[in-house]
Amino acid sequence: MKQLFPLLFLLVLPTLVFSQIRKLDKGLGGFNGVNQSTDSLSNDEINVKLSGKTKYTDYKVISHTNDTTYIDTTLTIQKVYKFNFRRKDNFELLQFHNQGQTFNNLAYDFNSVSLFPDIGFRAKQFNYMNIEDIDYYHVPTPTTEIMYRTGQEQGQVLDALFTLNFSERLNVSVAYKGLRSLGQYRRSLAATGNFRTTLSYRTPKEQYAIRAHITTQDFTNQESGGLTEAMLQNFIENDPNFIDRARLDVNLNNTENLLEGTRLYIDHNYKVFSSKDSTSQKDFSNLKIGHVLTYENKTYNFIQSATTDFFGEAYTSGALNEGTKNRITNNQGYLEFNSKYILGRFKVKTNYTDVSCGYDSVYNPNSDIPKIKLKGKAVSFGAEWNGKIGNFQVNADATVAPGSGHLAGNYLKGDALYKKDSLFTVKGSLLISSKAPNFNFQLFQSTYDDYNWSNNFTNVDTRNIGFSFDSKWGSASLDFTNIEDYTYFDEANSPQQFGGSITYLKVKANKEFKYRKFALNNTVMYQNVSNGSTVFRVPEFVTRNTLYYMDDWFKGKPLLVQIGATLNYFTKYKANAYNPLLAEFTLQNDTEIGYPTLDVFFNARVRRTRIYFQIDNVTSGFTSKNYFSAPNYPYRDFSIRFGLVWNWFI
Template structure:
């Protein structure tokens, strides 16, 4: 392994890199490369004097565009994990690839239809919004590697190429396998995705499509036993090897699989060049969005464990339970540009079918009237994207009439004012009504407690948010009201709250730079639940403060380094408990969790390769053993991990 890493490090010095910038360039061809140094130890790419690094484009779900990014900054440090996302509002379990407890909630991007549920398994699930598309003048590879806990690693590799100026393909796979510090905490996951992006020479026809297959397997130990919990809290020297601590489950695991096919294509009936009145009505398109998504959850156990899950319909034997779910959505739309709507307007109609349930009845002791929940619905709606000067508006509305599992309505709107690169203000509104997730409506198991069929009413969610991004700092505030909130109670059963949950979240981020090479990056989040705090629980304050040093070393400045420490703290609250059979978090009233952690890191960059070295929870060796991710589930002890991100442009 060490010789392989040395080889990667040396090879990285002969390749090119690019920076994240605002898009304002076209696509150009060419293959002969010359590499020129520019300010900030970055490398620009000149291909035949025409193609620049800004031609390596990344297209996101909301149609905003960035470039392939090889910079080293503090935001990359926060995202260097197996999810490739900032985990500020999450509380990780001890092993990477496991689930997360929640420190804060985001209600700005709620989906239109209810999901299968099993939310503890979906933190690393890539949704439609997470899939990017590309356009590159030369084949491009991005590789991320990171060591695991005890044994294992995570590798995320992307390869994208253009067969022509307007046809791009990409293939990517993220694989993880990590043993963990405690018994029965092995995690093994995989995220495969493939994309296609194509348009005809005059943009008459456009299509983007992707396919994903994802699987997440976790051994489940149910947390520490009462005796082991005391040995951990008392810091018994006989149990510094965490594998010696007893756990509640020794033969259980759960698996979550997902497959999705997504296609969005349109044909332009006439464009601004051939329209009779281009100022009034132009670029008329007819299009279709089709996607199929299938998800499966499995819980397997070699032997019945009534001491942990309660009585069962059988006294011996294994447990093999499978819940499956499919959603098929077919949308037809008509889109045009007009001065009367200040931009783009789309009318749409959806036909959606859903199928959730089981192929057999698992429990003979419980009277179950059905095995599956099925439904179909027609939705009507419209999207609007308008702009006047520095002010823009985006809105989307959908109504699904009826009384079935898919009935409801969904409205999401935002208004944005952006003044150059000085500041941007965004206000957003979300109004949605939809049924709870299907596993809250219907569930069955050989364990008697875990069987129900509920007739819950729709959950109504209203969110108002304001966000400010500026060179002086960033801030956001969200006010959320939830009627008929559904949750898992202390008895592991889903319940519907009869009152209102009123939730306020405010977050501020500001970085201070001093002495030229030092910086202090601060993020503080305040939360308050003024109504419904007995069923909806979050810590009042969460803070993350990173003090770091940045410099360029050696003659010619070939090496950029970033050295620092991150302090994170959240106030005590009754964090939810984790249930491995449900793959959900449930309420509990016995334990409060809240503590500080300190992580130390050393990051470096040589041309297009970023190297990451990190020590997690450095104070765990001498601090009080009060750090938990959930009741009976300790957070990780001091651990050292290494990784890199490598961009390769052929």
Template sequence: MKQLFILVFFLGCLGAYAQFRTVNGGFAGSGVNRVNDSISSDEISVKLSGKTKYTDYKVINLKKRDTIYIDTTLSIQKEYTHNFRRKDNFELLSFHNQGQTFNSLGYNFRNISEFPDIGFNAKQFNYLNIDDIDYYRVPTPTTEIMYKTGQEQGQVLDALFTFNLSKRLNLSFAYRGLRSLGQYRRSLSSTGNFRATMTYSTPKDQYNIRTHLTTQDFTNEENGGLTTESLNNFLSNDPNFTDRGRLDVNLTDSESLFDGTRFYLDHNFKLFNSKDTTNTKNFTNLKVGHKLHYEKKFFTFEQGNVTTTAFGEASKTSGEVRESSDYRLINNQGYLEFNSKYVLGRFRVKANYTTVNYGYDTIYNSNILINKKRLTGDAIALGADWNGRVGNFKVNANALVTPGSGYLAGNHFSGEAIYEKDSVFKVKGTVLLTSKAPSFNTQFFQSVYNKYNWENNFTNIDTRNLGFSFKSKWGNASVDFTNIEDYVYFDTDSLPKQFNGSIAYLKVKANKEFKFFKKFALNNTIMYQNVSSGSEVFRVPEFVTRNTLYYTDHWFKGNPLEVQIGATFKYFTKFRANAHNPLLGEFILQNDTEIGFPAVDVFFNAKVRRTRIFFKIDNISSNFLQDKNYFSAPSHPYRDMSIRFGLVWNWFI
């Protein structure tokens, strides 16, 4: 609620400013599209500055070196991203209620953070990292509202407001709140993501700053899945339990909370640029800069009473359980940057000073001989970034080396080579070489439950990824080869272990849309995966597919309504999917159950001016399947057929 109060306060304060600007006409153009996407070229008539085009409403992700435009068109991609994460969940398998966790159907190793994280990865699918934060540049105050109904009761609302006080100063405020009851007992989700950004540059672009603040919290009631008896009632389709709230669950008084706060700042001062008379063409735009990344994360697990049947023996026989661990990262980076024809673009040298602090405020278990409360460390790292370009060929690379033997020691190198031929096709090759410590919760953990206490001295995980991507008007494809040494995982006994072998992982993904009869289209995405070594600890389905057949047309005289009607078929082959452990906030290996099932969703979407309306029937196929074998994880059924409604609405003041 504190994030919502902050947002309402800022919106109220800024409302007076917006009244000084008047706009006539409309903007036809949800969300955002890339520069080379098809976007409506309607204009906004603004008395303050004359004609304002859709290209003036920019969304900038500087971490990804990507600029896109605010866009209100209706496309099949908008259907895929109309969820509480606002992302395509093709490689994820959701639990039945929105706001819960996801099981993984595929993994992405092209982008790995430079520092070890707190862990509790099952709680972080909706966590917004630095790469997920967008900055804006808009000629008039702009608002976007996304709404979607929840499961049984509840909804999700994502509101964004951004404006420019001048051409050089932009502010944005956004809050995403979710509360959804769910169909099963103890499955309530309540989450919040608050974001505030600012960008500013001086008139001659000599000083630049971009900064953001995020506060995020995710609360989930944890039921531990269905009991054995209830699981049999579900599988046998017992008519007495079509109301899923009648099925018993393993945990009746448990809850988990994950929250985080981040402050990020990147600013630089240009010592001289190409327009300076004292400069030469060989060495331009010399900048000195500083980055600050401060982040705190907390994970808390609570129970009304000790439950030894679920988690084993404990240091006490009764009473409330409340266990909390925290993590703090402070990274200061200084850098020197310049442009030169000798490096074909921009070159940056950088130095980091990083401190990390993880642990507990107290010792929870007196039966275990662990006297330590915290893990701490600091390190100095050196590195460089390079962005070069020759014609249509671009190269981006960054390297960072952290010498020593502490928790932060390691190295990180990533690079990409891109060739783009106008809007016809784009080819990209990527490479990643990284060595870093595993997540902190695998190294050190405490609990009142005796088994869940450990202090490990794992070696660094070495990851090597080689990727290729091809995007064109004919279709898209990607191939990734990943090798992982000393992989750390949670075994079937819920204990973290380090694999002493090598994992070899191949992922091939392709997408192609076929259009026919002008108004019909078939959008196909298929993914093939193979783990040639290490499959005993790293498991994925061999095939994942999504096929959407849909119809698009304009209805009524004057084409005021654009409609999109279709059905999406999703399927993944059976595999021994990981099980969810709520005490750890992690997924663990299991060898007893294979899951894999088809699902069909039906949707009706429409667009009226700047509003996109989404009407969807999830998993309609569950009403026709004789065997109720659809699961997100062992003992956690996927959602039954449900009807949900949503919309995305833009205002341009």
């Protein structure tokens, strides 16, 4: 995987003298074709100076759900929040000290839809790019984006994207995000890679259309197991002999884990007749027959040069490389059309899915696991509807996979959205799903005696109701979730299924106050777990408050500066512990964490280049050493980061 980066660099290098790109946040709804951006940015705000008849709105970024946004080279506080190796806002996550490592959860999101279980090892997948994370492009000229950011102790992340249209109907993009960062503590090296390439094409009369992507991703982490008990005390007491964090001993010195994934995705359709045909276009139009192929492999490896007693007794004392393999092949056929009788677009679909997850051999002959692979085939049926009545938009998606076993399940997802011009948007959503737990809950084996199990868990049933309000005056959201038969890893690192019901409430609000050249951006989140708090734990309050100054400097306004500080805080709670063998977070009842951090930044924009300077955890030098990402894993100390995002257009 890492060998692809030099090839990508050679492909991008000839264009670096000319071009680059940055996308806006995605739009609000998905309908057939592409939607206009919901952002009200002017040409000057976008800051794309183009000649001739080319406009900034010609540079399109198209999401998996066909929402369309435009290239954005502005400098905003939201860009600061997303300037990290994931390129997403991490407000609901608690990051470990080194970029490229995992995250603990400060909150949970149950709005995503998945009919079948995944391989698991969720701590390794925060930076994994799923199907919905891949964007497609439509640009009048070759376009490039470079994002660079320094890491912790000898490291950096570089995300490079190049896209061009060979014609008005054919677009190709290629991108690679590579990260390598040593970290401040022992055995915290992170090395990751995300390669993706996309293609979208339609025939001259738009009768046939195809879009496809290929991704190959790998995530390697050295694992320390956290500080030893003696070194943990030295850290908390701020022993001056251990200001150099590399002097602190850790529990594991020979361990690493690796997650790799490869995916091929193809969505193509043939339009039997369109709205331009003579066939009752007002009643029935745009009939399409389509096919979607998804082929994806994921592999997780746990590697040690010799076993240790940190994970308990082991069958052998030698080196080990334990691999779990997951393969899914899904073929979907669908029929789609528009009709005035259904007020929009309707789609019926059927899927044939083939899944295999497990191991190639037995790692521990002393275990009594009856099988080393989970295999199955499933046929599922579903439908989608997208309707519009005036300012109302309604979307619904339902699928059911009948039968029993680990591939049986169903889901129903719907949302209704009302948009009042550019004043406000109100949205309500509903999700009901039933699916089997991830495969590592159902089947796991290891050389270590305590890490072998085969379970016949029932499906996890999730019901989520959400409301959101977004306006120029502020935004707010409310999510109410009920979970039956929730699965988790207990204090002994064993998979369990909760016999009761979990009731989870999450309320979040954001408001920015402005006065002349100053602004105060506030995000507050309240959470409550009324049932099931013994196994489902979150902090009650999480806040982020950013005070900043923003102004154009010098004659002619060549430089836009942004100077400020961000205070993050969450209340104390018994955060989950991290297990590097499972690559999962487990329950623990000994340690509470919760603390404030203060980050200072100086950012600037020169033409289409955004430059970022940030000082993380500036108060760590004189405050108590109570900041942790998980028990035994300290959060980062005072550190200075630099980076930029550069957009070029030929």
